Amino acid sequence: MFAATTYAARRRALADATPSGLIFLPGNREAPMNYTDNTYPFRQDSNFRYFAGHNIPDLALTIDAATGKSQLWGDDISLDHVVWMGEQPSVKELAERIGAQRGGTSAELSALLKKHAAEVHFLPPYRAERKTFLAEHLGAAAGASKELTKAVIALRSVKSAEELEQMDIAVKTSMKMHAAAQSHAAPGQLEAEVAGLIEGIAISANGRLSYPAIVTRNGHVLHNHYHGNVLQKGDLLLIDAGAEAPSGYAGDITRTFAVGAAMTAKQQDIHDIVQKALTDCTAALRPGLTYQSVHLDAGRIITDGLKAVGLMKGDTDEAVAAGAHALFMPHGLGHMIGLDVHDMEDLGEDLVGYDEQVQRSTQFGTRSLRLGKELRAGYALTVEPGIYFIPALIDRWRADGTCADFINFSALEAYRDFGGIRLEDNVVVTETGHRVLG
Template sequence: MFEKEIYVHRRRELSSKFSSGVLLFLGNIENPINFEHNTYPFRQDSSFLYYFGIKSPKLATVVDIDAGETLLFGDEMTIDDIVWMGQQQTLREKAQWVGIAAIRPFHELQPYLEKVLKNSNQVRYLPPYQAHNKLLLQHVLGLSIDQIKPSVEMIQAVVTQRNIKATEEIAELEKAVDVAVDMHRLAIKMTRPGMHEYEISNAIQHLAQNRQMSFSYPPIVTKHGEILHNHIQYHKIKAGDILLNDSGVETALGYASDLTRSFPVGKRFNPLQEELYAVVLNAFKTAEAALKPGVAFKNIHLKACEALAEGLIQIGFMKGNAQDAVAAHAHALFFQCGLGHMLGLDVHDMEDLGEQYVGYTADEPKDTKTFGIKSLRLGKKLEAGNVVTVEPGIYIIPELTQMWAQQNLHHEFINYDLLNKHLDFGGIRIEDNYVIKDSGYHRLGKYLERELNEIYDLKDQGTD
């Protein structure tokens, strides 16, 4: 946990945005894999962690604006719990660590909220994403599933606060990136022909766990980098393949990293792979250089897309004018997703609260229809204190390419004759993490090699 005063300050700042009512926060529960007592690893809700810091399951808190107090609803360990898990820090002790004095049994949550509602006070809550919490809201508030309506006002207040990372949060994010950098260096050095993808994935997981961290999301370690979220890891890799490693970790306090590198399985890329890697790296540097407060991330995304299109025109996969191609969204055949997203307590920070609130504004809403741009999770103007990822890529997806070719789509910008000869290329992505500063940006954590000669030097340090 952070210092007590940090959590107290966060709650006080949130409370100041409301004149009355209560703010209800539901913690997560342990979810069963295949029967009740065989559960997935527990992960607390991120907004609950942000304001209350307690990682125990089956908790709820109420911030009572009118009474000026915070109440924690939960239960102490029973003797059966102690028999199976041993005596642990009590709930009261945990509450004291984060500045909460009022603790009540969990079963008192419903009558407490009934009294609030009876007095015509408003109960605000965030969008529930666990099925248990949807059912719990129905129970404690007397609602049907169709009547669950999260508070937009509360969502916006939480997003505004969590959007700006404090010094102690940046320090945690730096820790997460540093470990991820070591993971990626290990992957590059150890990868060689004849291995399987899962061997690399297992090795970086072992490194993370030895640093007392866990993956912040299921890692993507694959020779099929054209599949954007490919979690299949059974392929045997050979010289000539590109391995894409998209992986990160989260610290004990829940802060995440999210890095990607693409590198040859053998010692070197082939000439076409080198050319396309250089195109992605140039787009990456173009986006990186544009990071600063006041600039819309959507515009940075489009700059990166133009850089990709220019490079693809030089190679011959595209033709015409790069700006015109991007305006027509023809580049989306090669870059189907967005340039990046917010990063923090979630690898896609606050995604549970809604992209329209986290990544966009009412004045500049998200485009939910245009292929490519509809997958951009962040579009609004950057502010000092935002933490973002930058991750351009080139992905040659055979099924998508063949569909566009059959439809003769964007034929004025795409050289299908040449592209169809390279449908087995795969994908390349490069990704780093940044905090926006008053004067520009700061790349988080240790430097992770990205230039071709740097990648090759790491390959040469590996074992044969």
């Protein structure tokens, strides 16, 4: 946790940005796997943690927008719970640690919310039990506050120096995970053995994975969480895995390497193109640049590279304008990162990643870009170009004649079993340019 003054300042800024009423920020509850006392690993709501710090279940925060008064609500544990959990700090002590006041019990909070339902501001819920709670306490027609959502996004988007220190920790642990994977991975192993190794490193750093790891020889499956394949010599192993620091801040790193062998010339050619996209796009980052334009720059780099190896053709700018590069990179170049690996995605991708000046594209590939708006100092983001050979997509485009003026479909036959390569770093935009985290 940070100092109490940090959380108090954040809450004061949020109150100042909210016209009136009561801001309600509930923390998460434990989620049972199969019965009440056997729970999934607890993960606090990121918005609650940003303003209240504590990674403890069954708490809630309210902020009076008019006065800035902050109250922490929850029930002190019973003696029966002490037997199983040990002594725990009281809610009053937890409130003092973040510069807030003790509110009351959960029952008293329920009464307060029902009494002032028309004046309560809350964020979009993403768990079913929270949706039910809000409907019961604030009415079936209750809707999330767009003003509060925008205010939270504005605050959380710009990372402070102390937040960036935590992100450096997360990224350094993430890099240790990847280094260990490259040293350990060998022919004959299951992908699961490598996945278990990297998760153990995250846990040994007193954290956890910031998202389920992708560890796959089938890198063309973008979000592949299956770990049951046996690695063969020369396989391209794509690992997209990040650690979460004890503070909750996330790392998100991707590397791709050949198992037990040097890359073949074909593999190295594709890797070099992706590496150039990563290097050049990262080097371009600075305040005032839209990330949508950087994404399109990545498309041009990939197009030029694939033209050089005979897989694409034609004018590069025309190819990118037509979206031809998206056959090979059907995702966006990156997204915000912070307390969430896709930072604040629960608040709405378009509100987080776009604005009145930059709208989300409707074109295949670019429409999947989660961050497109103008960059500001303090924004932390991922840069993750990739090239993938997805047989089903290639077959569809070839049958439909999609972008046939820019793609050498016959040459792609030799790449049907290639898989995919993605490389990813985490970067913060600074006043004068950027810094690679970790």
